[in-house]
Amino acid sequence: xxxxxxxxxxxxxxxxxxxxxxxxxxxxxxxxxxxxxxxxxxxxxxxxxxxxxxxxxxxxxxxxxxxxxxxxxxxxxxxxxxxxxxxxxxxxxxxxxxxxxxxxxxxxxxxxxxxxxxxxxxxxxxxxxxxxxxxxxxxxxxxxxxxxxxxxxxxxxxxxxxxxxxxxxxxxxxxxxxxxxxxxx
Numbered sequence: 001x002x003x004x005x006x007x008x009x010x011x012x013x014x015x016x017x018x019x020x021x022x023x024x025x026x027x028x029x030x031x032x033x034x035x036x037x038x039x040x041x042x043x044x045x046x047x048x049x050x051x052x053x054x055x056x057x058x059x060x061x062x063x064x065x066x067x068x069x070x071x072x073x074x075x076x077x078x079x080x081x082x083x084x085x086x087x088x089x090x091x092x093x094x095x096x097x098x099x100x101x102x103x104x105x106x107x108x109x110x111x112x113x114x115x116x117x118x119x120x121x122x123x124x125x126x127x128x129x130x131x132x133x134x135x136x137x138x139x140x141x142x143x144x145x146x147x148x149x150x151x152x153x154x155x156x157x158x159x160x161x162x163x164x165x166x167x168x169x170x171x172x173x174x175x176x177x178x179x180x181x182x183x184x185x
Contacts, residue, residue, distance in 0.1 A: 008064065014048070015048045017045075017063075017087050019162075025045065026043075026044045027162040029041065029139050032102075032156050034102070034156065035155060037102060039114075047062065049141075051065050063141060063142075066143055071145070090144070093122075093124045096159065098116050100116055100156040100157055101151060101152055101153060103152035111127055112128050113125055114155065117149075125145075
């Protein structure tokens with residue numbers, strides 16, 4: 001049986017991945033003021049990203065391809081057989097009630113990264129991004145790990161189940177903004 005390679009492998013690293021139910025927004029992180037983070041509410045986007053793994057060097061990268069190449073064995077155990085299926089898994093981590101943590105002792109704590117923890121599904125790391133001329137302030141998915149326990153301090157939880165809520169927003173200004181962003185990119 002011949003399998004066709006995913007079109008994601010041909011996309012540019014900055015390209016946005018489409019949510020399984022349509023659109024490019026994967027979730028909404030509420031404002032976070034704990035631990036002097038002072039982060040505004042922001043939408044979550046998943047970029048195609050990139051993965052770097054040198055011999056004897058710790059892996060680096062961001063986005064869907066970084067998660068796929070770095071955690072492929074764990075993902076396959078969960079039934080995720082291709083990067084095309086990974087978007088649905090990432091979307092499932094953004095459910096209402098998902099806890100948000102910040103690790104102030106992490107080496108990259110200055111970037112104000114937060115993690116979303118679903119004990120059954122692992123931990124998703126997000127990085128706040130400011131000043132994007134198209135997306136504005138937002139969160140970008142960096143990586144995922146099967147780590148099922150929290151690290152450091154809980155700073156909030158997701159209040160909106162985006163996949164369910166966006167169905168009620170059709171025709172709203174947020175819907176229009178998402179269409180404009182998609183057209184620009």
